[in-house]
Amino acid sequence: MLASESVLEKLKDIEAQLDQLEKDIQDRVSSKLKADAMEIHTKMDVHLNRMDELMGIQETAKLQGNVFLNGLKLEFS
Incomplete structure (x- = not known):
């Protein structure tokens, strides 16, 4: 029983x-995306x-x- 409890604790x-780790990765990706944006x-x-x-x-x-065009028109009229 003791061994299985130890394994269970290690698994937890x-x-x-x-x-x-998942949270850290999400934070880093989010920060990178914000910087890129x-x-x-x-x-x-x-x-x-x-x-x-x-x-x-x-x-x-x-x-x-x-x-300029208006000036030309005046000049030649």
């Missing part, structure tokens, strides 16, 4: 260690800001082109 200890989010923000900047440049060029 092993189970507790496995549960802790933040990195992706930051890169997306950079790209979106650049896209906004380029759209602003495009709009400015369009307005400058219109001003």
